[in-house]
Amino acid sequence: MVNWLRKFLVCLGKAHDANAGTRAEDYPENIWSEDLVRHSSGECSMAMVRGNKHVEDRCHVVVTPAGTFFGVYDGHGGSAASQFVLDHLHTNFTRILQEAGGVMSDEVLRNAFSETENEFIELIRKQFSLMPAIAAIGSCVLVGVLWGKDLYLANLGDCRAVMGGLMEGQIWRERAMTVDHNARSSDIRKELQEAHPDVPDVVLKRGVWRVKGNLQVTRSIGDAYLKFPEFSLNTISRYKIKKPIVRPVVRADPEITKTVLHKDDRFIVFATDGLWDELSNTAVDLIVRGEPRPGIARTLIRRALEVAATKNKMTYEQLKRLDEGQRDRRPIHDDMTVIVVFFDQAAPGEEPMVSYTLGNAGPSSNPGAGPSSSSTGASSSSNAGPSSNPGAGASSSSNAGASSSSNAGPSSNPGAGASSSSNAGASSSSNAGASSSSNAGPSSNPGAGPSSSSNAGASSSSNAGIVLYYH
Structure with a gap:
């Protein structure tokens, strides 16, 4: 086995910062962040x-000596699908990459x-009835693999994803690196209509x-009723x-591109549609170029919130105060990641194995709470980061990458590792993501979308925030 892959599969369990993310001052303006x-x-x-009452976005960054995996997941109908993707996609990627002998490819x-x-x-099939x-x-x-x-x-x-850099070493430009698979685009509508000429109301x-008439995006994980x-x-x-x-009208096959980075490519921004x-792409590019690097993701979100507040004829300070009454901000802005x-x-090869997970079960709806002080840290538990079992890919449990504690977030106890509670990711079973338990999966209430707790598939607790692991 190649050396980097061996390192990738062994969890050493060294906590990055036992107190990171547990202090209220770590989250000014209720924006959860890892600055740099x-x-x-x-x-x-x-x-x-958070834009929704309970955040439906998830994201993580996994660093290995050979490269880095970036994932941004924007759920709809609740957080169950985005949590499931967080728990499973990188695990599957790791195993498939291992089976390919460590050779990276589109496939x-x-x-x-x-x-x-x-x-x-x-x-879904098991729980639909x-x-x-x-x-x-x-x-x-949206996934990037460097x-x-x-x-x-x-x-x-x-x-x-939007890239910023120099063109031919002289002129700065930003460019979208991905296509929005959204029916608002005439090109996307044309693509869909040509694929389904016998479905006039596609x-x-x-x-x-x-x-x-139901779903704006034309590609996704889940949305089985349209497949x-x-x-x-x-x-x-x-x-x-x-x-x-009679056949799928929403696709699940990703659009994949490979770009050879040039010395003049300076940065890329991955973000959910809330941002x-x-x-605009140009505004984001100008902000990243013009503002200090530490905390730049938080700066982008603050600028976006200022725009949203202005659109709704309020000040940014008034928008921030909406959190004090636990009000849903969704009519004003979406979740942003x-x-x-x-x-x-x-x-490459200079960095240790590191995993950063932001919003594992969503930031708390209590602005003073920050993430929970429940112990997660890093652990040799199969529910935290890569497993020491080489057959498991990233984890021997399907809940890889997420803490097994329902109150995911950095531990206040540096020696704690991960909690043994089963209310994390979705469930301690391999069918994580939905459950008849109120702590996992969609509710039987059809108006609720996934669950009467909007942290479906993750946990009934909204106190999560940032989970950091060093491996």
């Missing part, structure tokens, strides 16, 4: 803010997405353009479609 951390070829900054990513989709659909609304849960997925000088991007949905405008006839939700009014589907709803990655051209 190392990756295999430079530095990166992460941040997240490794494609197969990791496919297996994650298949696992989630199988979970008890909780039919589980078939309406889905997640957009592998030496190669940057692989895989995208489903309308998260977006896209309908109900306020905005939507697939079958398989067996998951019809015509008994639930909000998901009813006039003409039942891009408020800031941002990862800013700087390319400093450091040689």
Whole structure:
């Protein structure tokens, strides 16, 4: 086995910072962030803010000596699908990469997405009779894999990656590196209509353009009711479609690109659509170039919130105060998650194995709470980071990457490792992601989407925030 892969599969369990993220001052303005951390070829900054009553976004960064995995996941209908992707996609990627002898390729990513989709659909199949609304849960997925000088991007949905750098060494430019798979785009609608010429209502405008009048994104993990006839939700009014589907009208195959990084490529921004709803590609580029690097992801979110506040005829201070009454901010702005990655051209192989997870079960709706002080840290437990079992990929449990404590977040006890509680990720079973328990999975209440606790698939506690591991 190649040396880096052996290191990747052995968890040493050294906590990054036992107190990081447990102090209220770590989260000014209720924006959860990791201001600046190392990756295999430079530095990166992460941040997240809640728009929904319970955040539906997830993200993580996993650094190995050979490269870095960046994941941004934007759930809809609740957080069950985005949590499932957080728990399974990187695990599948690791195992498939191992099976490929450590040789990175488009196919490794494609197969990791496919297996994650298949696992989630199988979970839906097992629970559909008890909780039919589980078939309406889905997640957009944006992944970047930095592998030496190669940057692989895989995208489903309308998260977006934007690169900033010099063109021909002279003129600065920013450029979108991914396509938004959203029915608002005429090109995307045309693509969908050409793929389904026998389905005249494949896209309908109900306020905005939507697939079958229901879903804005045209590619996702989950959303089984728009992929398989067996998951019809015509008994639930909000998901009813006039003409039942006979084949998938929403795709789960990612659009994958490979870019060889040039010395003039300076940074890339990965973000959920909540950020891009408020800031243009050019605005984001100018902010990243013009503001200090530490905390730049948090800076982007604050600028986006200022724009959202202005649009809604309020001040930024008034917007911040909405958290004090635990009010849903969704009418004003969406959840926002941002990862800013700087390319400093450091040689790969200099960094240890590191995993950063932001929003494992979503930031707390209590602005004074920050994340929970429940112990997670790093651990040789199979529910935290890569496993010492080489057959398991990243973890011998399907809950890899997430703490097994329902109150995920950095531990206040540096020796604690991960909690042995089973209320993490989705469940301690391999069918994590949905459960009849109130701590996991969609609710049988069809109006609730996934669960009466909007942290479906993760935990009934909203106190999570940032989970940091050094391996």
